[in-house]
Amino acid sequence: MIVLILMASIILASISIIQFKNEAKEYHQERLERNENAVKQHINFILSTTTYPLNAANLDLIFKDKIHELAHIHNIEINIYSLDGKLLKSSKESFSVDKVAPPIPKYILKLVRSSIEKRYVDIKTIDGKKNRSAFSQIKDDKFKPLGILNLPYVEDDGYYENELKSFLIRLGQVYTFMLIIAFAFAYFLSSYITKSLKTISDKLSETSLNQKNEKIVLEANSKEINLLIKAYNAMVDELEKSAIKLAQSEREEAWREMAKQVAHEIKNPLTPMRLTVQSFQRKFDPTDPNVKQKMNDYSETLIQQIDTMSAVASAFSNFASMPAQQNETLNVVAVVELAMDIFNEHYIVFQSDSPEIISKIDRTQLIRIITNLAKNAIQSIPEQQEEKSVVVRIRKENNTVLITVADNGIGIEPKDISRIFEPKFTTKSSGMGLGLGIIKNIIENYKGTITFETEFGKGTTFIVSLPIINT
Numbered sequence: 001m002i003v004l005i006l007m008a009s010i011i012l013a014s015i016s017i018i019q020f021k022n023e024a025k026e027y028h029q030e031r032l033e034r035n036e037n038a039v040k041q042h043i044n045f046i047l048s049t050t051t052y053p054l055n056a057a058n059l060d061l062i063f064k065d066k067i068h069e070l071a072h073i074h075n076i077e078i079n080i081y082s083l084d085g086k087l088l089k090s091s092k093e094s095f096s097v098d099k100v101a102p103p104i105p106k107y108i109l110k111l112v113r114s115s116i117e118k119r120y121v122d123i124k125t126i127d128g129k130k131n132r133s134a135f136s137q138i139k140d141d142k143f144k145p146l147g148i149l150n151l152p153y154v155e156d157d158g159y160y161e162n163e164l165k166s167f168l169i170r171l172g173q174v175y176t177f178m179l180i181i182a183f184a185f186a187y188f189l190s191s192y193i194t195k196s197l198k199t200i201s202d203k204l205s206e207t208s209l210n211q212k213n214e215k216i217v218l219e220a221n222s223k224e225i226n227l228l229i230k231a232y233n234a235m236v237d238e239l240e241k242s243a244i245k246l247a248q249s250e251r252e253e254a255w256r257e258m259a260k261q262v263a264h265e266i267k268n269p270l271t272p273m274r275l276t277v278q279s280f281q282r283k284f285d286p287t288d289p290n291v292k293q294k295m296n297d298y299s300e301t302l303i304q305q306i307d308t309m310s311a312v313a314s315a316f317s318n319f320a321s322m323p324a325q326q327n328e329t330l331n332v333v334a335v336v337e338l339a340m341d342i343f344n345e346h347y348i349v350f351q352s353d354s355p356e357i358i359s360k361i362d363r364t365q366l367i368r369i370i371t372n373l374a375k376n377a378i379q380s381i382p383e384q385q386e387e388k389s390v391v392v393r394i395r396k397e398n399n400t401v402l403i404t405v406a407d408n409g410i411g412i413e414p415k416d417i418s419r420i421f422e423p424k425f426t427t428k429s430s431g432m433g434l435g436l437g438i439i440k441n442i443i444e445n446y447k448g449t450i451t452f453e454t455e456f457g458k459g460t461t462f463i464v465s466l467p468i469i470n471t
Contacts (some may be wrong), residue, residue, distance in 0.1 A: 028132065032121070032153045035076050036134050039151065042070055043138060047146075056146045059138070060088040067091050079150040080138070085109050088147065104148065108135055112148065129154055268435055269305035272342040272371050276301050279344050301342055308364045325362045325445065327469070332357045332366065332401055333394055339370045340392055345378060347388040353395040360469040365442050372435040373405040373462050380409030380460060399468050406461040412454040420452070 046066050052058040063070075063080055071078045071091030080089040085104035111120040112135050119136040132153040137145045215233040280298050285291065333352045340350050370392070377390045389408045394401065412420065421440045443450045446466050454460040 028130075028153070029121075032132055032134055032151065035074060035153070036136065036149075036151055039070060039074050039076070039078060040136070040138075040149065042073070043149065046070075047138075047140060054140050054146070056083060059147045063089045077152050079152070081148040081150060083145055083147060085148070104135065104150070109148075112137065118145075264435060265438060266309050268368065268372060268375070269308045271375060272339075273302055273305045275344055276305075276342045279342070297338070297341070301338065304339075304364065304367055305342075308368050325365065327360045327362055329358060329360050329470075330363055332359050332361065332466075335363060335366055336370050336392065336394055336403065339367045340374065342371070343374060343378070345388070345390065348374070348378075348390045348392070351391065351393040353393075357394065357396050357401050357468070358470065359401060359466070361446065361466070369439045369442060369464060370403070370405075372439050373464070376436070377405050377407035377409065377460070377462075380407050380411075382410060385409075396468070401466050401468055403464040403466070404461055405464075406459065408459040411456040411458055411460050412452075413456055417454065421450075 046062065047054060050062045052062050059080060059082070067078055067080065067089045068091055078091045079087060081087055081104050085106070085108075087103065108120055108122055112118055117136075119134065122133045122135065124131050124133075134149075134151045134153070136149050138147045138149050139145055215236050276298055283294075288294065333354065333356060337350055337352070340348065374390065374392060381388045381390070385408075387408070389406075391404075391406045393404045393406075396402075421437050440450050443464060443466065446469075448464065448466040450462065450464050452460055452462045
């Protein structure tokens, strides 16, 4: 309470000071504008009744005898300048117009000409006082500029400063009295409610969603404290219900996610297996002299996919390390080329800068990476598209093997780019589902990276970088 009173007093004092300053500023600004409007109306009257030709060259003759009368009537200093800033007439008795008279600075002339109202107020502080100086154009009845009117004005804030000091003194007296009352009230109030609040505070600090929370058994002397205790006990009941629902929801979500991933990862090898069997049915020729070798190739391909499903099924309980790495020394180029043989699409092209890149890696995991990316590339190309292309390329770069899978499909929409590797993200247009999240995890387990470049409507290129392991 005491702090609130102090803050309120400081805020109120600050607001009052700002308010007084704003009022003083607005007062001086409005007063200068009133004087300027009155003087300009008088000047327009003089211009409309003068016998001299109305042009810029005759301004000093027109106001030769009138400027002192103007200054006396409006009780303000008046200066009249030519359009190029030279002083023509001044109401100062001791000021003579000669070559020594200071002209209007060029930046002020520029501001006057460029403003909509053809007016500018220059504000400067001299000897601790603000000096306003209004500059505006004098125009004839056809709004043609003849010269520049200057009205100097010195702000006198003495009245506002005295009012502000008196107000702050009265405000300080009021708040001093309020502080004394607040100290006394706070002392008695704190001794009355501290005991109950200490009990509630201890219970609140011990409250957690992950544990069984105890209710407060206490009858306080204050009705408000009793309501607070009742609210806390109700919160404990709701918290317990929420904890049970949250735990159940998390378990169900985990099982649903696991089921989706298992189904997807087991389904992935089934597609190439089906394609292998169909290819075997279509191309099988008993009279082919290489029939035995082809049978062995088809059988090896099917066995590799079966091994992949077996590895997924046995190790899916731990996604972070799924499946366990069974590294063997192999030719990456040969394994990738063999994995590509299961696809029958004529537009798939396999390229390698080297016939052999030897590394120690898990064969089934490498096959899963390639088949997943190739299948996604095929699915990203619309059926009705005439020119289709999927290019799988392998090359060695320093101590790294780079595998790129490029397609000319529809690409990835900009809004989906940041979500491509999310485990639950999928989109029919690009054909990418849960598998990308899995293979990203496999690649990162090998300290590798997977990135992609895409242009919506033109295609996508996935780049897999795996370190070459020879030990």
